[in-house]
């Protein structure tokens with residue numbers, strides 16, 4: 001059998017097949033050759049529960065195969081590619097969380113973009129949505145640089161971490177409820193492993209709902225009826241130990257919103273400022 005064809009990484013020049021196997025040397029790849037692979041929602045819960053820290057969670061979630069439809073889609077996109085990126089390898093795997101493991105602010109997005117994070121291997125990297133949120137985090141003093149290009153560009157987040165409610169690129173940016181619920185196992189563990197978080201910025205109604213589901217899943221007090229998403233909406237969630245965590249809503253940084261003016265830079269900056277203020281609350 002002949003080896004899978006490789007293409008050079010656009011920054012490092014190292015060759016990779018698409019999708020990228022674990023431990024092949026991709027910049028920032030958290031997985032090793034023995035990282036266990038989840039193949040069902042029950043596996044996600046079991047493996048996530050066994051992760052002692054975010055590094056282990058990043059690794060395990062980056063090789064997850066629990067949702068057959070999304071695994072097939074992400075890998076097919078990685079092989080077919082978009083014409084503009086036809087000369088690049090595609091990550092083609094789940095995008096784990098990215099940023100400061102001790103952050104007080106957690107940003108929750110929807111899912112990786114097919115030709116963004118599914119190509120670069122880093123959340124909110126390689127597409128216009130990433131450009132928007134990283135530039136805004138930079139203006140807020142939370143990102144080391146104003147743009148995001150690839151997983152080897154040196155971007156560092158301080159005081160903030162980003163996660164996706166669903167870690168695989170979905171067709172039409174529309175995960176199924178069962179896929180959202182399966183991936184919630186990773187999200188719940190991610191939050192458990194970030195005890196310093198005091199504010200969550202939900203980008204879009206999907207991230208808002210997914211985070212509320214996660215919060216209920218680990219026993220936080222969530223107002224009933226469920227608070228409705230809106231740009232600038234806020235709700236206080238209470239952890240079992242009494243610590244409040246502020247959930248702040250922002251329209252998603254999708255091109256559909258940013259190109260139509262539904263979400264402006266000023267609006268995004270305002271939502272981030274509200275979340276940062278809440279995150280600084282003792």
Ligand code: SF4
Pocket residue numbers: 044061064065066067068070071094166167168179182183184186
């Ligand atoms: S969406 Fe989440 S649970 Fe489903 S395969 Fe991807 S990483 Fe695993």
